[in-house]
Amino acid sequence: MKNIAVAGTGYVGLSTGTCFADMGNRVTLLDISEEKIAMLERGESPIYEPGLNEMIRRNVKAGRLHFTTDYAEALADAEFVFICVGTPSGVDGEADLQYVRMAAQSIADHMHKPLIVVNKSTVPVGTGDWVADIISGRLEEPMEFNVVSCPEFTREGSAIYDFMNPDRVVLGSRNHVAAEKVAQLHLPLRARIVMTDLRTAEMIKYASNAFLATKISFINEIAAICEKLGADVEEVAVGMGMDKRIGPMFLNAGLGYGGSCFPKDVKALEHMAIEQGDHPALLSAVIDVNQHARRWAIDNLTELLDGDLAGKRIGVMGLAFKPNTDDIRESPALEIAQLLQKVGALVSGYDPVAMANVARTNPDLRLVEDPYELAENVDALLVCTEWNEFKQLDLPRLKACMAQPIIADGRNIYQPGLMQELGFVYRAVGRGETFAVEPGFAFA
Numbered sequence: 001m002k003n004i005a006v007a008g009t010g011y012v013g014l015s016t017g018t019c020f021a022d023m024g025n026r027v028t029l030l031d032i033s034e035e036k037i038a039m040l041e042r043g044e045s046p047i048y049e050p051g052l053n054e055m056i057r058r059n060v061k062a063g064r065l066h067f068t069t070d071y072a073e074a075l076a077d078a079e080f081v082f083i084c085v086g087t088p089s090g091v092d093g094e095a096d097l098q099y100v101r102m103a104a105q106s107i108a109d110h111m112h113k114p115l116i117v118v119n120k121s122t123v124p125v126g127t128g129d130w131v132a133d134i135i136s137g138r139l140e141e142p143m144e145f146n147v148v149s150c151p152e153f154t155r156e157g158s159a160i161y162d163f164m165n166p167d168r169v170v171l172g173s174r175n176h177v178a179a180e181k182v183a184q185l186h187l188p189l190r191a192r193i194v195m196t197d198l199r200t201a202e203m204i205k206y207a208s209n210a211f212l213a214t215k216i217s218f219i220n221e222i223a224a225i226c227e228k229l230g231a232d233v234e235e236v237a238v239g240m241g242m243d244k245r246i247g248p249m250f251l252n253a254g255l256g257y258g259g260s261c262f263p264k265d266v267k268a269l270e271h272m273a274i275e276q277g278d279h280p281a282l283l284s285a286v287i288d289v290n291q292h293a294r295r296w297a298i299d300n301l302t303e304l305l306d307g308d309l310a311g312k313r314i315g316v317m318g319l320a321f322k323p324n325t326d327d328i329r330e331s332p333a334l335e336i337a338q339l340l341q342k343v344g345a346l347v348s349g350y351d352p353v354a355m356a357n358v359a360r361t362n363p364d365l366r367l368v369e370d371p372y373e374l375a376e377n378v379d380a381l382l383v384c385t386e387w388n389e390f391k392q393l394d395l396p397r398l399k400a401c402m403a404q405p406i407i408a409d410g411r412n413i414y415q416p417g418l419m420q421e422l423g424f425v426y427r428a429v430g431r432g433e434t435f436a437v438e439p440g441f442a443f444a
């Protein structure tokens with residue numbers, strides 16, 4: 001059992017801390033927000049993440065998980081402190097490090113014995129060294145500490161599974177002994193561990209996210225070409241993905257990537273490159289294609305609704321940036337809803353779990369209680385998030401609710417042939433005129 005403090009109770013901090021507690025460690029979760037800590041103390045999770053609530057309760061009950069707003073309390077017995085605070089995008093796309101700086105300063109002010117500072121927040125290359133400088137510059141008397149970079153690769157919606165079953169754990173440090181100790185913490189996961197230096201570990205995180213974002217923009221560009229040439233991007237992705245060098249994942253065409261990581265990380269990497277005098281043409285194109293992917297919804301709805309969206313009633317299905325999360329940061333659905341509202345469309349929205357968050361950030365978006373209510377009298381429905389709930393709908397009932405049976409499917413969740421049979425006017429991303437092919441034909 002190790003004593004671990006975790007600074008930041010967002011998605012990363014909460015899932016990291018709770019999973020370490022579940023692995024038998026004593027963990028103190030720390031946040032400067034009194035509100036979040038009060039919620040956690042009441043047994044409520046400030047975020048929706050499948051399985052997390054139950055795991056928090058189990059570990060609180062077992063006496064392994066504690067909460068505080070006080071660094072002195074969190075660091076009292078800690079051997080490790082994980083920095084898991086937010087690094088939002090700054091004005092020029094650079095990562096805003098104010099919360100990392102505050103965490104580093106507070107650690108320096110309250111540590112009273114040797115400590116391993118593990119950075120999990122996604123930070124520009126060189127930040128580990130900067131954190132070390134902040135701490136050593138602020139310590140009142142010299143004290144041993146080491147900084148280890150341990151980037152997180154977990155996805156929201158499956159954070160617990162991803163944490164417990166990592167493809168790899170990346171550790172970067174100047175001090176091999178400190179990195180070894182952090183490796184020990186991860187031993188129960190039986191994962192492959194990559195040991196490297198601080199800056200390389202930081203770059204592995206950016207390069208991984210940028211590569212995944214590139215895959216998404218790549219397939220979205222192919223989808224646009226498929227539409228023009230009459231090919232079906234869904235089957236193209238299957239055919240490509242069978243090549244082991246390519247792999248089947250992250251080839252789902254749609255409205256582009258959103259969320260708290262890809263948009264900001266690709267921009268931050270682009271910014272780092274430009275700052276060094278480079279010309280990161282590929283990263284810039286990835287961002288550009290992703291922005292353009294949102295246009296698919298506007299262009300197709302405009303075309304389907306007689307060239308004019310003003311006064312048209314449109315129901316947006318799914319508001320979270322992806323399924324199984326209530327996170328709406330950089331959500332394509334909300335960007336598109338705003339674009340639609342701008343041109344005078346009357347937009348309503350529904351999401352299985354993200355509506356409370358949307359009500360706070362988009363008070364002028366009309367929200368309804370279920371998909372059938374959303375369909376009531378609309379001129380078109382737009383699928384923005386591929387929640388399983390939407391895949392199981394009673395489609396004839398849905399159609400009967402609508403003023404016009406038009407569906408623009410931005411996440412390709414329905415079978416074009418079936419939708420045609422049911423009498424919908426149906427548009428999907430990158431699915432050219434191949435509807436005559438039996439569903440599943442390519443897999444036979």
Ligand code: UDX
Nearest residue numbers: 152153154155156250251252256257258259261321322
């Ligand atoms: C991502 C990384 O996967 C994770 O390793 C990192 O630590 C944090 O960022 P997350 O943002 O939770 O995780 O979601 P992810 O499942 O990766 O999806 C990101 C975005 O890409 C979503 O908007 C999703 O809809 C989109 N996406 C994903 C696609 O459009 N097509 C795909 O094929 C896959």
